Amino acid sequence: MSLLELDGVKVHFPVKKGVFFDRTVGHVYAVDGVSLKVEAGQTYGLVGESGCGKTTLGRAVLRLVDITGGEVVFDGTDLAKLPDEEMRKIRHRLQMVFQDPLGSLNPRQNIESILSEGMAAHGIGADQEERRTRIKKILAEVGLPANALSRYPHEFSGGQRQRIGIARALVLEPDVIICDEPVSALDVSIQAQVINLLEELQESKGLTYLVIAHDLAVVRHISDVIGVMYLGSLVEEATSDALYAGPRHPYTKALMSAVPVPDPDVEDRRERILLHGDLPSPASPPAGCRFHTRCPWKQETRCATERPELTVVADGHRVACHFAAEIEAGTVERTRATGIEAVTDTAPEEQ
Amino acid sequence: MSLLSVDALSVTFAGHGTGRGAGRAGRATKAVDGVSFDVAEGQVVGLVGESGCGKSVTALALMGLLPRKGVSVGGRAEFDGADLLSMGEKKIRDLRGSQLAMIFQDPLSSLNPVVPIGVQVTEILTRHRGLKGEAARKEAASLLDRVGIPDPDRRLKEYPHQLSGGMRQRALIAMAVACAPRLLIADEPTTALDVTIQAQILELLKELVDQEGTALLMITHDLGVVAGLCDQVNVLYAGRAVETAGRRELFAHPTHPYAHGLLGSIPRLDAPRGEPLRPIRGSINDKIAWADGCAFAPRCDFYTLQCLTGTPELTEPRAPGHQVRCVNPVLPADRSADAAEVSS
């Protein structure tokens, strides 16, 4: 059995209006039925663009947002149904690293206080002395000087702050760490330091990662398995190599073709699959396949009416597209020209 | 003959504080420290670097958008024969919007939130091209259409918040190209956008350069964007250009240890999985003053005592026109050595 299993997870945020007491007038379907499995010791990468629900999904696993439906089974326990206090106690086994290294650290706490607070909450270490010893060991492991203890977050550089964020997770000895855009706020030369650190820690501690990022190149580098999200659901899932070698879903193809590669030869040769328009609003997602409004291969039948399920197309490769096989075989043509002349209007409706 | 010729541009911020009397006791910061480059018509020149390298300040200095108080600008920037840096306030204001245009990273904060898109576009047309009324509205609609905004007549009546991020950036580009500027400065134009939208915008910029012959100064931290778009690339570090070369030459033979390290630290989509990244150690805060030596030395794997004695000059150690500011550049023979000396 997998260490972490998500089954049909849904997170719907109510849209509220009202003068005195709020009424619910609609829902934002941030995550709408995601099922996936994360194996122990592996890295599962969730990739997608802003508004696809990847961050919400990551927070749902930790119950930092309310789960509307589905199961989050961690090591045999369904977290979605756990009482609050039980959930709090299990949190030390599931930790999170945040996108904004400065924003996720309390500016008025020094590093020792930030790192020891969680340990105290979970009864790790008998006294502050013991906790400090452990913190010093972890600081060394993440590459921070021991004199960092008495300093404050704003005194560190971006990369060092992210190391503090990682240390905060590590002091609790977690099994799973959810990394939400762990490097996107960092400078390019620093990103590699943090990626390498995460990989080293995984090796030495046998950690399991759920890495959430918009940067496909980062996700491909770090992940064993990649899930591609679009508008609240998974559209494709495969091993990192299989996905790169043969993306099957039209969205994955477009996403991959849009990622710039720092190599002029590759850039000059590539054929970009430009998508039409923008992401529809998750408050009123399109019927049928959620991607059909932007899909270059959209067909007359099924696409606009029937929501495709994730189906296995090869060993460990799942795709949610009615025509994945036909596109692969080349029996259906692109129905829309690409390029900016052909952009159609699908900008989100503002309420 | 190049359209824009920047020579030894330097920008120094006096003091540190932003609030009244909140300053840290007067330490002057040199944000740009002698940057020189040329941009020709129809050419795309990239300024690449990480935060704090001075790329955005360079753009603001060229546009005359830096505050006059507490900032001293040195050097020359000849645009079509006239020096942008010493030009009067009114003269540069006339150039901005007509011959010089700029687009910013955050399209939402560059647009006036309480004025419809249409009014903002026609305002420029009226000011710089003297178009009024129906003629201005028609031209505005055709501009929006030109940058790929669908249903331009309806969009003209909408407010910035009603447009998506990509649409806003298109609207901003429409405003920038309204008067067919000869030089367009784009400061991280796609950083705030999703990658599929980024592809659309980059395609649009490319088209502008190809069809109109606009010169484009592209400011970005993303080497992938540079690889696909720029003809000539300047890599900036701590306020100075450390390497300048044509696009193919730079990516094939990154010669300054910083540019070399930067390329080695980026995860590439097409790299085989498991290939380790070679990060640059330390952070931008680990630097020395250019006056004392090479600012990159504290992070460099190859620095020597020589790197710590005075500013290194730009030389051409590998190919003509490929300038490198390093006394100990990464040359072909070093390849094996650099692999061996990778720091942890």
Add this chain to the structure above:
Amino acid sequence: MNATPGLQKKADKIDRLAQLMERTETTSGAGLWREAFRRLRTSKTAIIGGVVIGVFVLVAIVGPWLAPYSPTAQDWRGEVFPNQGRFVGPRGENWFGLDHLGRDEFSRMLVGARQTLLVGVVSMLIGLVAGAVIGAVSGAAATLGGEPGKRLDTVIMRVTDIILALPSLLLAVSVAAVLGQSLTTVMIAVGVVQVPVFARLLRGSMLAQGSSDYVLAAKAVGIRKRRIVLTQIMPNSLSPVIVQATLSLATAIIEAAALSYLGLGNPDPAIPEWGVMLSQAQRFFDNAPMMSVYPAVGIIVTALGFTLLGEAMREALDPKLRG
């Protein structure tokens, strides 16, 4: 020691590098409160405000000993005839002249400072403490109390809104009318007016902090809710409240003066207070305008001092200016 030339060279270059890097070192190495205090010390606005307040507080403390005459003794009763419009202006022995009962105006100003400060501080504290408690309950309920918490927050906030909607002076007058005429009444009345201001401010600040990433991180780490409120949200929500407290002190002094002016203040004529003095002097404004000017200027300058300090603190505590 017995280093080879190669090693020696390496050591040299590392030493030199460290030496050069030292010169560009910029980290400040202090907590946020300490840093704000450092910024405050270098701000002209804060210095001016601080000096004004310093002088005021000093006068409030030692005023009674500095006063050349008794503030209540009607030593020159025979020289002042208010009914005939005859007053005594500044002169050698009475620097500020005499009031309508023949008392030394200068001595009354010096002694009155203490009462004025007391009224300002106590009423501000009443507003601060009550407002902070209400705001903290409301803010904590709204951020971490779930659905029932949000409902509690709505109820509390609507009630404070109603108080906020009433004209502050009217509210103070009503409170004074219910509790009767006394100094305590004035302080409570002025304090009550400030309650919704502090409550709203703290709650708003807590809500903003409550949705920040570090609070989310604290939840993710498994810290208990009560502790999150106390160690994470509260310390970061206080700076606008502190700034407001300084600004409120100025308003409180003015409002207390207004209440005294309306005759709701301290009925005991033996204790001079600037507001009371101003209210009594207004009857003689035509013939002795200076009698109104002294207390009025006193109140204005003091209020200005607190306002300046408040503004400077707002700037110093603004995280956006953190350098």
